[in-house]
Amino acid sequence: MIASKPYTNWPLIVIPQVFLALGQGLAYHTPLITFQAQIKQKDVAAGISTCQFLRTFSQIISIVIGQVAFQARIQDKASQFLSLGLSAGLTQQ
Secondary structure, eight states: TTOOOOOOHHHHHHHHHHHHHHHHHHHHHHHHOOOOOOOGGGHHHHHHHHHHHHHHHHHHHHHHHHHHHHHHHHHHHHHHHHHHTTOOHHHOE
């Protein structure tokens, strides 16, 4: 968080996480309910499992891409970390 101070401000940490969780919950169940209402009864199981598979797969891909981008940024700054006193073994992990 960019607004963080040198001391722990619990409301500043907890309140944004609550709002993010509420938004995730609304974005997670609403499309499934809409999807169930629009497809035939015999296709509900296959449709929901396909939807869940695609959602899980896209979450995995976004985590991997985010991790690769994060590692690339950290590797660019490795020399700065070494100059600040971080061990070479830790910067290569």
